[in-house]
Amino acid sequence: MLGVSNISKSFGGLRAVSDVNFEVEKSNIHSIIGPNGAGKTTLFNLITGAIPPETGQVKFDQIDITSWTPERLTKLGLVRTFQRTSVFKKLTVLENVSLAIRSRENIGFTAWQPKWREQVVQDEAAEFLSTVGLAGREYVTAAQLAHGLQRALDIAIGLALKPRLILMDEPLAGMSKGDRETIGSLILGLRESMGLTFVVVEHDVGMVMRLSDRITVMQQGAVIADGPPDEIRDNEAVRRAYLKGDFAG
Ligand SMILES: Nc1ncnc2c1ncn2[C@@H]1O[C@H](COP(=O)(O)OP(=O)(O)O)[C@@H](O)[C@H]1O
Ligand SMILES: [Mg+2]
Known part of the structure; x- marks a missing residue:
């Protein structure tokens, strides 16, 4: 490969x-x-x-x-994850993965996003979080996660890039x-x-x-x-x- x-x-x-x-x-x-x-x-x-x-x-x-x-x-x-974690600490776990999905799909940040699209992004983000064992922690900030779980979030962000x-x-x-x-x-x-x-x-x-x-x-x-x-x-x-x-x- x-x-x-x-x-x-x-x-x-x-x-x-x-x-x-x-x-x-x-x-x-x-x-x-x-x-x-x-x-x-x-x-x-x-x-x-x-x-x-x-x-x-x-x-x-x-x-x-x-x-x-x-x-x-x-x-x-081909996706690279970093030694220094690439997580945004002040954002929630869900927001971190949603951002990666948005960047993959080239979805911008205007205030005029249709509601359904935001929901689709969040549902997909939640699935990646579940894959790495972070289900139930969607709404805590990344900073609140233990070190090992921040790395798991880092991996979820990588997965979001498909x-x-x-x-x-x-x-x-x-x-x-x-x-x-x-x-x-x-x-x-x-x-x-x-x-x-x-x-x-x-x-x-x-x-x-x-x-x-x-x-x-x-x-x-x-x-x-x-x-x-x-x-x-x-x-x-x-x-x-x-x-x-x-x-x-
Ligand atoms: N940007 C750079 N400028 C000069 N020397 C570098 C640079 N990056 C790495 N090196 C040197 O190249 C060698 C290999 O480094 P590196 O690839 O970081 O090794 P490793 O990741 O296996 O520890 C080292 O001697 C390092 O000092
Ligand atoms: Mg090295």
């Missing part, structure tokens, strides 16, 4: 991403891991058009999407063990129920091993291993890349 070939990007003399190749299959959870500074976020920025690559190509469903704008990619079904593939940069960062479990189960559930494809950068190697169908390991800008979790766990180069050997998970 997603194909990255020979993609590279330097900052000054530093090869942040160096001739990277990998492929993501439909309905897979595909993780990108590697030590800090390995180039994972830069790789995401290259895939999502945030920065242009120096060499290489990105394909989505056979379409060359290299350097497309995020807006255009969203319309095609994605086929979701890219997530460290979705579990800064979360309690319980919240990590909740979000991990949510990602697995969405893959099962909607056939969604996920590309996830994540530091929690234990969770990565449990969630992923396939893992690409980066170090110093390059791919050093690519395969299913069992293979990655036993890979010597990968173990060396993680100095503390925290691959027990």
